[in-house]
Amino acid sequence: MSASSGCGGWRRQWIASVLLYCACAGMALGADMGVHPVTHVITIEGMKYSPEVIEVNAGDTIVWTNKDAFPHTVTAENHRFDSKEIGSGRSWKFKASVRGVFPYICSFHPTMRGKLVVK
Numbered sequence: 642m643s644a645s646s647g648c649g650g651w652r653r654q655w656i657a658s659v660l661l662y663c664a665c666a667g668m669a670l671g672a673d674m675g676v677h678p679v680t681h682v683i684t685i686e687g688m689k690y691s692p693e694v695i696e697v698n699a700g701d702t703i704v705w706t707n708k709d710a711f712p713h714t715v716t717a718e719n720h721r722f723d724s725k726e727i728g729s730g731r732s733w734k735f736k737a738s739v740r741g742v743f744p745y746i747c748s749f750h751p752t753m754r755g756k757l758v759v760k
């Protein structure tokens with residue numbers, strides 16, 4: 642096979658324009674659709690939610706993992722969500738679909754406070 646071809650230049654240009662088109666389309670899609678849903682992890686340890694405040698996008702999932710030796714809950718003050726009891730070493734998952742600010746507490750230890758911000 643010969644490396645030199647009469648239409649190599651044309652072909653390169655065509656490929657370059659296709660690549661450019663894809664890059665632009667990708668950027669436009671990214672801007673329109675936002676980011677893909679992701680999962681955020683909050684650790685419950687030492688009677689604290691860590692991080693205490695988390696900002697997520699609607700559609701994201703949040704997982705609380707209890708690393709304490711006793712149970713906790715993740716209970717929204719407005720009762721939008723309630724994990725009920727999360728035993729030691731267990732996790733609870735919540736998909737944030739409604740935008741807003743959701744302060745939450747542990748119903749067993751009301752001094753434990755966290756805040757979920759859904760954008």
Ligand SMILES: [Cu+2]
Pocket residue numbers: 712713714747748749750753
């Ligand atoms: Cu607790």
